[in-house]
Amino acid sequence: MDCLKYHIKNVWLVRGDGSGPVRGEVLVSADGRLLSCGPSYISCGTVIDGRGKMLVPGLIDVHGHSDISVIASPGGFSKVSQGVTTEIAGNCGLSAFPLTERNREHLEELYAQYHVPLSWSSFSSYRQLLKEKECVPDLIPLCGHNTLRAAVAGYEKKTLDRAEAEEMKQLLAAALEEGAPGLSTGLLYVPGKFASPGEIIELMKVLAAHGKIYATHLASEGDRLLESLEETLMCVREAGLKKVQISHFKTAGPANWHKLDTAVDMIQSARKGGISVTVDRYPYTESMTQLSVILPGEWADLDDIAIEKRLRNSEEKRELARLLSQSRSADYWQRVRLVSTGVEKYRSSCGKFLTEIAGDPVMLAVELLALDAAGTCAAFSGMSEENLTRILQLPFCMPGSDGNALPADHSLGRAHPRAFGTAVRFLRRLLEMNVSPGEAVYRATGLPAETFGLTDRGLLRQQLRADLVLLDPEDLEDRADFASPHTPARGIIWTMVNGRIVYRS
Template sequence: MSSDFVVRGGLLADGTGAPLRRADVLVRGDRIVSVGEVPDSDVAELDAEGAVVAPGFVNVLSQAYESLQRDPRGLSDLYQGVTTEVFGEGYSLGPVEGRMRAIAKDYAEQTHVRHEWPRINDYLNHMATSGVGPNLASFVGADNLRMAFAGQEDRPLTAGELTAACGLLDEELANGALGLGSALIYAPGMYASTEELTAFAEVLARHDALYISHIRNESDALLESLDELITIAERSGARAEVYHLKAAGRDNWPSMAPAIARIEEARARGLAITADIYPYEAGATGLDACIPPRFHDGGPDALRGKLMCEDFRTAVKDAIRAPGTDWDNCYLSAGGADGILLLGGDTSEWNGMTLAQVATRHGDADPLDTLVDIVVADSRMIIALFEMTEDNVRLALQSPWVSVCSDSEAWTAAPPYSDSPTHPRAYGSFARVLGPYVREGVLHLEDAVRRMTSLPARTLRLADRGVIREGAFADLAIFEPDKVRDLATYSDPHRYAEGMRHVVVNGVVAFREGGPTDDLGGRALRRGSK
């Protein structure tokens, strides 16, 4: 339960980017009621001497919708000061309608957590009433709208299906969904045309909701894919954001500056375009994402079945080898098998090895044979793709409209959770920006805080969040700036970040003196509501 207390003696980074200033913060219930010099009283205190007091951080792209069902504290993010998790990159836990019911049931059987939620609010309300550490909010997954009518088929929605899907989106937006999230390199999201996405975006515009997208190609066709997102925003009038902005593949690294310029040009024309990033040189995805889109028709089970056919297998390998811009070739972007690190799946014998190393161990002359064999044997194999450059991360962070995400689960660094494969970004994205990137001069501390607080809160239309002022919700991250750092690595990813002293969620102290309290203050958040 929340109660009155004072955060005493800290330096205030209020989330707006304003200079640091000495201020106390008085919390009453779930709100901030005073900011400044709070007189001594018998009210409880949180010591902030020598620390910075900031709004709680907003994770614009979280994949914690499953892990929070297992452990609702969300510790890997809590240790970094994250107080709000945002879901919906292509897929969301609701709406589940029509043909998607069977697909969601399969997902639940594979993951051992519930996926069959009729509407997004059913999931959010269940988590909030059951008890959850962070606040939760969600986009509508564009995959959900397709799968309700077309399943996992590679085909356009019919006119009637598209009208019905738009109606479903309209209902979810009326009930507070943040907008629509697409993931256009994965099946079935990749089967959506620009016209289909524009139709959805026209619904978004009527609600002042956001279109947010893992764009169709982040490598050889990065600029063309950005143009698609900008075109959707321009035609529909909707606001838009690019998930985890990057230029993938060594040959494409020079495209980052033109990509940023492309977004700046759109913003100069009055379009509300933003982006987010995670600060790492490697991404993470399923190994099956290295297989071109056209082979995924019918879903993952169908793909694995067809890979048993030698002719189909040969066609897949030939397509992976061939450069081109008709799909996002993760294999080539990573520089081939040496740039693909197997993080883990159902089969642990390959964990921590590159695809090239596994190929050598198995005696495969062609690493693509190894890739196909693993996809068939282990459908849940997660990989790290070393396809980006540190220079481009820093370049992106120079743009004031870029916020921060983890694109990951919120894990607990203890068994059985620590047995799960993960990328170090799960434990380090926010600490990495707030600590090393600030200390190295990439960002001023006040601006780093703004990227994690008021910028995403405003973009997502989360009312009274992301700032420290009278009347705002009491989501707070209190940290020691000289001590904040990420400790997670690719070989040892389940390691909590350091430097956070206290974290408060809706007035509930969830993290005190460097460790979790196990008190759960999270709520279900809706766009625009207070």
């Protein structure tokens, strides 16, 4: 049987459908498919001894941002070292397509640190490049609403005219037909924040017609969490949409921690009403995003290039510092941590709180924005550990790292530890909560595949992709922290993508 590549023996199989573990063997074909998963009566190909450990389908990170970083780092070390073989990318409204002359320059600035020429235009030309570069994990990108809107109307604050709205719908339909699993929004970022509910509903109708999913970074995850969730569900009902993913579901800020019950009730009642609302979460209590989210008032409507331009003027710098001091309490800055920046002078301070880096954290923030608004990212504390546990317990919660594919070194910038630890920490936390191994693995494999319509993976089943992970459930431990964010997790013995072993611990 010369088409056989691997014969994996002596393993406990957890199939990704909620069942298991059971003893079994797996045969992998030379073209990267699963030939059989169960008892085996033949023995040929290269034998791999699983040493009595657990063999599971490749883990699916449903919320990543590796869109460009994976091209600069095709080995995807941060992902494959935690067993992630597929990432749903294009999240929070930010995708690498469609590109037009209206958004290309902005995205080149945003991704400048990766030195990747943005030479494609559509979903299919972008995916083709990922294939040529042999990027792992396999990226399945959503179409991002911010990129989509900017492709037709740029980044300015404006209402779309009829022709622009129509062009946007056509571009979305084209991406969906080429294989994008859905649309993502980031409704607190420019220019998504300028969209009316009507604009979103029109796009949702395109999704509904194609049977695809809407994944949303809500307009507010804190003070207006319930209103934002309510509006999303209202739009979904009006558009007749059936699948919604709430990205990095959380209650941000202690004043909003009590809102979890109501938010979960709203989701549960939508689910009872026939809408498949699902959520993802990174198992950490510090968020991370661009530092520019701290901007107050009209500053918050500027895109990165406009922020940097405006802050070349020292008068404007002083004015922004004054506004920031007014709008944020002094202790706020103790909760803001610099994670990465292109500003050379502060590279060695990454991982520290702004108050640890400078005597005047406000001026520091202004300086970082002036020099690198596009590339400076910060972490913000303010989530509840107890709510995190409760969110992870929801049977429709999946792992979403919100992180990038990165190498072990810091050549492409430093990460939030979630980029290297989410999947392993997610599994470990579930097992510690006495969720069965079958169920825990399902949440990171079968459930994400079902949710995002990936029919060729997520299960140990004949003919599916041989995306496999051999892991030791007793040894699972994420080890990355803010001081050493690129430390790989323990417990992942090897990771196989499409029949090729891409990582060994």
